[in-house]
Amino acid sequence: MPRIVVDAMGSDDHPTPDVQGSVDAARAYGVEIILVGDEAKIGPALAAASPGRLPIRIVHAPEMLTMEDKGEDLAFKARHKDAKNSMAVGMDLVKKGEADAFVTAGNTGAAMVTALFRLGRIRGVERPGLAPIFPTASGFCVVLDIGANPDCKPENLLQFAILGSVYAEKVRGVKHPKVGLVSNGEEEGKGNELVKAATPLLKQAKINYFGNVEGKEVIGGSVDVAVTDGFTGNVMLKSSEAVAKMLVDKIRETIKGGSLLTKIGGLLVKPALGSIKKVLDPSEQGAAPLLGINGLVFIGHGRSNAFAIQNAIRVANDAVEANVIGAMKSAIEENLKG
Amino acid sequence: MPRIVVDAMGSDDHPTPDVQGSVDAARAYGVEIILVGDEAKIGPALAAASPGRLPIRIVHAPEMLTMEDKGEDLAFKARHKDAKNSMAVGMDLVKKGEADAFVTAGNTGAAMVTALFRLGRIRGVERPGLAPIFPTASGFCVVLDIGANPDCKPENLLQFAILGSVYAEKVRGVKHPKVGLVSNGEEEGKGNELVKAATPLLKQAKINYFGNVEGKEVIGGSVDVAVTDGFTGNVMLKSSEAVAKMLVDKIRETIKGGSLLTKIGGLLVKPALGSIKKVLDPSEQGAAPLLGINGLVFIGHGRSNAFAIQNAIRVANDAVEANVIGAMKSAIEENLKG
Numbered sequence: 318m319p320r321i322v323v324d325a326m327g328s329d330d331h332p333t334p335d336v337q338g339s340v341d342a343a344r345a346y347g348v349e350i351i352l353v354g355d356e357a358k359i360g361p362a363l364a365a366a367s368p369g370r371l372p373i374r375i376v377h378a379p380e381m382l383t384m385e386d387k388g389e390d391l392a393f394k395a396r397h398k399d400a401k402n403s404m405a406v407g408m409d410l411v412k413k414g415e416a417d418a419f420v421t422a423g424n425t426g427a428a429m430v431t432a433l434f435r436l437g438r439i440r441g442v443e444r445p446g447l448a449p450i451f452p453t454a455s456g457f458c459v460v461l462d463i464g465a466n467p468d469c470k471p472e473n474l475l476q477f478a479i480l481g482s483v484y485a486e487k488v489r490g491v492k493h494p495k496v497g498l499v500s501n502g503e504e505e506g507k508g509n510e511l512v513k514a515a516t517p518l519l520k521q522a523k524i525n526y527f528g529n530v531e532g533k534e535v536i537g538g539s540v541d542v543a544v545t546d547g548f549t550g551n552v553m554l555k556s557s558e559a560v561a562k563m564l565v566d567k568i569r570e571t572i573k574g575g576s577l578l579t580k581i582g583g584l585l586v587k588p589a590l591g592s593i594k595k596v597l598d599p600s601e602q603g604a605a606p607l608l609g610i611n612g613l614v615f616i617g618h619g620r621s622n623a624f625a626i627q628n629a630i631r632v633a634n635d636a637v638e639a640n641v642i643g644a645m646k647s648a649i650e651e652n653l654k655g
Numbered sequence: 656m657p658r659i660v661v662d663a664m665g666s667d668d669h670p671t672p673d674v675q676g677s678v679d680a681a682r683a684y685g686v687e688i689i690l691v692g693d694e695a696k697i698g699p700a701l702a703a704a705s706p707g708r709l710p711i712r713i714v715h716a717p718e719m720l721t722m723e724d725k726g727e728d729l730a731f732k733a734r735h736k737d738a739k740n741s742m743a744v745g746m747d748l749v750k751k752g753e754a755d756a757f758v759t760a761g762n763t764g765a766a767m768v769t770a771l772f773r774l775g776r777i778r779g780v781e782r783p784g785l786a787p788i789f790p791t792a793s794g795f796c797v798v799l800d801i802g803a804n805p806d807c808k809p810e811n812l813l814q815f816a817i818l819g820s821v822y823a824e825k826v827r828g829v830k831h832p833k834v835g836l837v838s839n840g841e842e843e844g845k846g847n848e849l850v851k852a853a854t855p856l857l858k859q860a861k862i863n864y865f866g867n868v869e870g871k872e873v874i875g876g877s878v879d880v881a882v883t884d885g886f887t888g889n890v891m892l893k894s895s896e897a898v899a900k901m902l903v904d905k906i907r908e909t910i911k912g913g914s915l916l917t918k919i920g921g922l923l924v925k926p927a928l929g930s931i932k933k934v935l936d937p938s939e940q941g942a943a944p945l946l947g948i949n950g951l952v953f954i955g956h957g958r959s960n961a962f963a964i965q966n967a968i969r970v971a972n973d974a975v976e977a978n979v980i981g982a983m984k985s986a987i988e989e990n991l992k993g
Contacts, residue, residue, distance in 0.1 A: 454901050467839055467847035501805055501889035509805035509886040532894035536901050548847040549890050551839035552883075555870030556891045557898045563792050563874050564902050567934065571927040578923050585920020589909040593902065 318349050318372070319637040321630050322407040324421035325354035325362070326381040328621045335422060336362040338626025343371040345627065348634050351416055353378045353407040378406035382427035391427055396434040404428055408435040411612045418613035418633040420604060422621035428614065429465050429607060436612035439642070441649040444469070445609030446477045446547070447616065448484060449554065450602045455538030459485050459494075461608060463550035471515040474498070474544050475522055476649065480608040481542035482524045483648045487639040488606075488632070489541070497530030497540035499549060505529060511546060519544070522652055532557075561597045565590075603628030606636065613642060656687050656710070657975040659968050660745040662759035663692035663700070664719040666959045673760065674700040676964025681709040683965065686972050689754055691716045691745040716744035720765035729765055734772040742766055746773040749950045756951035756971040758942060760959035766952065767803055767945060774950035777980070779987040782807070783947030784815045784885070785954065786822060787892065788940045793876030797823050797832075799946060801888035809853040812836065812882050813860055814987065818946040819880035820862045821986045825977040826944075826970070827879070835868030835878035837887060843867060849884060857882070860990055870895075899935045903928075941966030944974065951980060 323339045325332040332354060339350045340363070349372040352359050356377040363373065380402040386394060394400055404427060410416040412435055421428050429445065438445060446462035461477045462469070478496050485494035498519055500508040505516065507529055519526050527540050535543045536557070545553070568590070572583035595601060603625050604617035613636050617629045661677045663670040670692055677688045678701070687710040690697050694715040701711065718740040724732060732738055742765060748754040750773055759766050767783065776783060784800035799815045800807070816834050823832035836857055838846040843854065845867055857864050865878050873881045874895070883891070906928070910921035933939060941963050942955035951974050955967045 452901075454904065464839055467845075467850075499890060501802055501886050501893075507805075509884075512805075512886075532890065532892075532897035533900075536894065536897035545890075546847075548839050548850075549887055552837060552870065552887050553890055553894045555839075556874065557870070557894050559870035559874035560895045560898045561902060562871075563790075564899060564931065564935075566792065567931050568906075568928065571930055572924055575924075575927045579927050582920040582923020582925075582927075585916050586910055586913075586924055587920075589913050589917050589920075590906065592909060593905050596905065597902075 318347060319418070319634050320349040320351060320416040321633050322351045322353055322410050322416040322419045323626065323630065324403045324407050324419070324423055325352040325359045326403040327422035327617070328626070329619045332359050332362045334621055334623045335626050337366045337623035339373060339630065340366040340368045340371060341623060341627040342630035343368070343373055346631055346634050348630060351376055351410060354381065354403040355379055376406060376410065378403040382424055382431070384424050386424065386427050391430055395427065395431040404431040405435060408432060408612070408614070412436055417637040418615065420615045420617070420626070420629045420633050422604070422617035422619060422626065425464065425616050428616045432607055432610045432614045436610050436614065438609055439611050439646050439649055441653045442476050442480070442609035444473050445607050446480065447605050448481055448608050449605035451535065451557065452596045453536050453538035457489065458535050458538070458540060458543050459489065460535065460543045460545070460550055460554070462545065462547035463554045463605070464547045465607070466547040468548070469511060469546035471511060471518055474511070474515040474546070475518040476609065478519055478522060478524055478542065478544045479648050479652050480645055481544060483645045484606060484608055484641060485541045487641045487644050488636050491541045493525045494541035495527040495539070496524045496542040496544060497527045497534055499535065499543050499545035499553070500529040500531065503529045503531055503534065565594065600625030601628060603632055608645070611642065613637060656685060657756070657972050658687040658689060658754040659971050660689045660691055660748050660754040660757045661964065661968065662741045662745050662757070662761055663690040663697045664741040665760035665955070666964070667957045670697050670700045672959055672961045673964050675704045675961035677711060677968065678704040678706045678709060679961060679965040680968035681706070681711055684969055684972050686968060689714055689748060692719065692741040693717055714744060714748065716741040720762055720769070722762050724762065724765050729768055733765065733769040742769040743773060746770060746950070746952070750774055755975040756953065758953045758955070758964070758967045758971050760942070760955035760957055760964065763802065763954050766954045770945055770948045770950070770952045774948050774952065777947055777949050777984050777987055779991045780814050780818070780947035782811050783945050784818065785943050786819055786946050787943035789873065789895065790934045791874050791876035795827065796873050796876070796878060796881050797827070798873065798881045798883070798888055798892065800883065800885035801892050802885045803945070804885040806886070807849060807884035809849060809856055812849070812853040812884070813856040814947060816857055816860060816862055816880065816882045817986050817990050818983055819882060821983045822944060822946055822979060823879045825979045825982050826974050829879045831863045832879035833865040833877070834862045834880040834882060835865045835872055837873065837881050837883035837891070838867035838869065841867050841869055841872065903932065938963030939966060941970055946983070949980065951975060
């Protein structure tokens with residue numbers, strides 16, 4: 318039975334959504350849950366979530382990392398041997414082999430730094446990449462990096478391509494995932510210096526390389542993995558979310574401000590629009606894997622609710638069962654050999 | 656009366672949309688139109704568009720630049736003293752003071768290179784930026800650069816900020832336009848090397864600098880101008896368009912595949928959804944100015960229809976009447992003085 322560590326101090330409203338989502342996941346997917354964080358706070362939340370006899374236990378971690386933790390101070394807390402914050406304690410359980418994956422809805426930067434110090438990187442990976450799932454016209458696309466590395470080297474993009482490809486294949490079940498390189502034009506030769514330098518590396522890699530992609534290929538579903546530097550990926554993600562939100566808001570406003578017939582129409586299409594909102598809902602995916610770390614780490618949004626946490630645990634469970642870390646290690650090694 | 660040169664060989668379906676849009680614009684806005692291109696093709700199209708006594712004349716240019724023109728070959732055609740292509744001939748009219756602005760729906764790269772060679776840059780501007788209008792929750796945002804310069808220096812972003820600010824103020828009528836710097840986080844200090852290096856320059860500039868912005872600020876309408884390198888801007892634009900398209904398609908599909916009641920609801924909300932489509936329709940804006948060129952150049956989409964061309968001419972006319980080139984020169988000079 319996969320053992321998933323959940324940072325009970327992660328979400329903005331911790332520990333309630335984190336604990337409730339854990340209970341729901343234990344019930345739904347048959348996973349064992351280890352809740353890390355302040356026992357005094359987790360205890361009552363767990364009791365309130367009616368865990369029954371589900372395999373859920375608490376590991377006490379009196380401290381927590383917050384949005385205030387950055388720079389030197391964060392590095393100290395992330396690396397300290399006897400760190401008592403929930404991220405460090407939780408990841409140590411994975412490191413020691415007492416758990417299989419770590420899930421948090423806490424500070425992304427803190428989780429990344431802690432993961433780097435405590436779990437380290439897969440051999441041959443210079444920088445881990447944060448890899449959320451974008452909804453597309455035909456399904457989904459794994460996009461990385463979306464924020465861990467604002468400035469990248471061509472080699473980083475190559476490593477992202479390999480990691481993303483393995484993830485799409487093993488965890489998302491795509492055969493020979495098509496890997497695209499995000500650029501300002503689909504034709505080869507279009508791109509900034511980074512894209513131009515990365516292109517020959519991606520062409521030589523043992524992946525199903527598709528070529529340059531624009532938004533229409535990524536969102537249109539032409540590729541299964543889209544590789545980019547963390548700055549561009551982050552801007553892409555945030556803009557896409559903002560456009561989707563604006564559209565949904567505008568539709569709602571227009572119907573609300575419309576004629577009586579429009580309002581009636583609005584009521585009739587409401588369920589249909591609801592199913593679209595579901596496609597766009599980040600809590601459906603729950604959390605993004607931090608690929609390249611030598612251990613499974615999933616980072617969710619601070620605004621995660623119980624459903625998002627449950628989904629994050631589902632995805633973590635899938636990754637454990639697929640032994641994706643082993644597969645990523647082999648793929649990176651194979652590509653290093655050339 | 657402003658005199659607008661229109662590249663009649665610009666759009667994918669040239670010359671019909673280009674000519675029809677010109678006639679419509681001459682009628683709607685009281686501008687004089689000079690159609691450049693192959694006279695033998697423009698003549699019949701113009702006759703078919705019933706120009707009556709509108710002030711429209713044709714200047715013959717037997718050649719045209721296409722998507723095939725690139726690199727050395729393009730540079731030669733763009734710079735040659737006796738170039739006979741419609742872009743060169745049209746821009747020369749602006750250069751000689753025989754026209755006030757140039758509008759094309761042709762190859763963006765060709766238009767940029769031709770503009771650089773024939774009209775040159777405003778003194779103090781190193782690279783011109785292509786600056787389309789993004790629809791936002793509360794109106795619009797001028798975003799630049801979206802493709803002219805995939806790799807930028809911090810000074811380029813400073814110049815884009817000044818140019819975009821003047822354009823938003825003079826042409827779009829925004830008082831003290833708020834200028835944001837696109838980044839992977841709104842907090843100061845977030846960003847790639849380029850953003851970090853540009854920040855102090857933007858802070859010192861004589862603009863209403865807002866700080867870092869993400870998609871939610873740009874699309875949400877927090878700023879009037881968003882500055883970024885051409886690679887990121889292009890990815891942002893293409894992703895935003897793709898997400899909007901996916902959503903509209905999914906709504907249509909879901910309603911079409913829904914129950915009878917859903918379909919009836921769909922019919923009732925159709926007009927309301929139409930008004931949203933209008934917000935997202937690039938032809939409403941018609942064309943994007945190439946800011947930093949010493950002359951007014953507007954570049955529209957190849958798929959422009961007559962309505963898009965008409966709107967492009969409207970925007971060009973607004974820019975002429977606002978004397979935006981003069982204002983940009985002063986603003987750049989003032990900022991150069993420090």
